[in-house]
Amino acid sequence: MNIENLLRETLADMAGEERPPAPGRYLLVLDRRPRRRGLALAAASAVAALAIGSTVVVQEMSSRAPADVAGQHNAVPHLVPERRPAVTVTVVEGMRLSQLFKVLSSLTGRPVAEFEKAAKDGTVLGLPPYAKGRLEGFAIPGTYELPPTMNPDEILRAMVARFGQAAEDTDLVDGARRAGRTPLEILTIASIVQAEAGRDEDMPKIARVIYNRLDRKMRLQMDSTVLYGLDKYGTDAKPGDRKSRSPYNTYKRLGLPPGPISSPGDDAIRAALKPASGPWLFYVTTDPKKNITKFAASRSDFTKLVQERDKKHGIR
Template identity: 30%
Template sequence: MSTSDHEKNNKAEMHNNNSQNSKQEKKDRFLKRSKEASTVRKIVLSLLLLLSILIVVGGVSGYFYIKNGLEPVNPSDDTKQTVTIPLGSSTSQIASILEDDGIISNDLIYRFYVKFNNVSQFQAGDYQLSPSMSLKEITEKLQTGVVMQDPVLSVTIPEGKTLEEIADLFEQHANISANQFMEKMKDQDYIEPLIEAYPEILSDEILAEDIRYPLEGYLFAATYQFYDENPSVDMIVHDMLEKTEQVVLNYLPQIQEKKSYSVHDVLTLASLVEKEARTQKDRKRIAGVFFNRLDKDMILQTDPTVLYALGEHKERVLYKDLEVDSPYNTYQTKGLTPGPISNFGENSLKAVLDPENTSYFYFVAAPDGSVYYAETYEQHKRLVNEHLKRSK
């Protein structure tokens, strides 16, 4: 073999070796990637399996939690015991009494059961109940009692009242300190459990930084009767929130149709309408004006918000008042106020949910209660000069 042939053979052998090494490296890399991919697949599958287990366990746990709350505490225990429902007890108080006495297993589930079935008019009295009774049987029984005495106190809260005005009314007529009442209204530790207890009407929106009082607008205008000479602030608040909830739940489907507006937004609008209008015709038309302005990204410019921002009652809003620096001043800030500026009447809520379809963008509420409407700013200025003379 010649030197040239030998060199050729060496080169061919080296080429083969390099080729084999390259193939081996590729094979090793492939095996490594396959092993890594297999590991990743195993981890992903493990995580998916774990997630599925957690979902199933959570769902099963939730199912049995609710199922257990809806079933009799002990179907085989027919032992009767006396359960006393005091006069003036709220639904949440009744539920707590039943759970404490072992008649129901979960007071929260019972409160939801009562709400979903639109149960009302529980009667005070002594009842013979047993752990074997169903929620339906217990509820029917609790509606048969006879109230044996008249209420000790009766307090009427009119529409359009702020929390501070409500506190004054309870101080005058129910032996409640207005300061004590308002301290509760500012206590976030007190408010947060209420959000959990009344989720259909209360949300974290009421805890927003700009909100003056979280429960402003949520204590319904009605006559409240008490069977205790010294009702607690907590008893009063629960009674009033339950009344608000009872009213709002009747309109919840209509509220949910207004997809851009939460319950909080709707009640805020209802409070603005409440403060501006006296008749249902004006309420519906003013609601229509507010929606027109909101749709056009116009400021609402409604005087009651200025008064709320000032924190005082005045017969007339002056031009200088319109400059007050507050998120509640709708002459300075766009959109709705951070929350309601007073409680609302049911008619104002209806007006917001079924406003008049109008072309008006302006209105003037005169001191005598008459309301004048305009489509253009020029028309509005003329009406202001005629019916609402402001001073500097």
């Protein structure tokens, strides 16, 4: 009789008993003959364990079980739980997809190419229509505990689902409409703010600089977008970098880049939705070690800030 039939027969027999059998009744068989119920209970236990998500290794599933210390009594086949821990991954604010995929690959053992392939189908991932099928910016920062059985598609879907909650918490869609922008534009602005800001308190001001420049049809001239287009990191683009033909080169192209350049956090998204009030068009990080950024409304004031920065660092 196969295991399935045996399990069915045993459960039917047990249904007629007045009270549940004692746990030890099926853990050890004291007869010399193996009992079918012991075998069936082992099968039932395996089914129950699998149902709650454990990885179970059935070491012996036969009518003959290992002998006890006397070498006479038979024990039922035993199950050894093999619990694989969940994979924990933290998406930090400002992380790019290229960085995230490397982290996920190292934690899961899956090739980076599998995550890249999974990221290409925005519909399967559950991205909102305004994402235009592009995942960058939609893997919302946070810590994720991922079951070890999840494949790249499922992992990325879980992150997109978390984005949906963050979008509700920040009132992204309605807030974007009130700001006269699309949700994708807000996320793009937020990702630039995230990359450019040294301190959270500077984010609303940097967002205002971006809005003021857009409103005046000025080029954004953000080093962070230039470097993203070149797959480089940092916020200090070299003169040669600023000559690139990338669509992310905001020194040459008017308006926002095609999409987010990283995963912005809630503070950056809120800053993009509600920028500070002010006339600023420029900002300079005058003290990078202390993350001190100062803002200017005119080019002459901007020049003074650059001189202040250069003097502090001994640059002539």
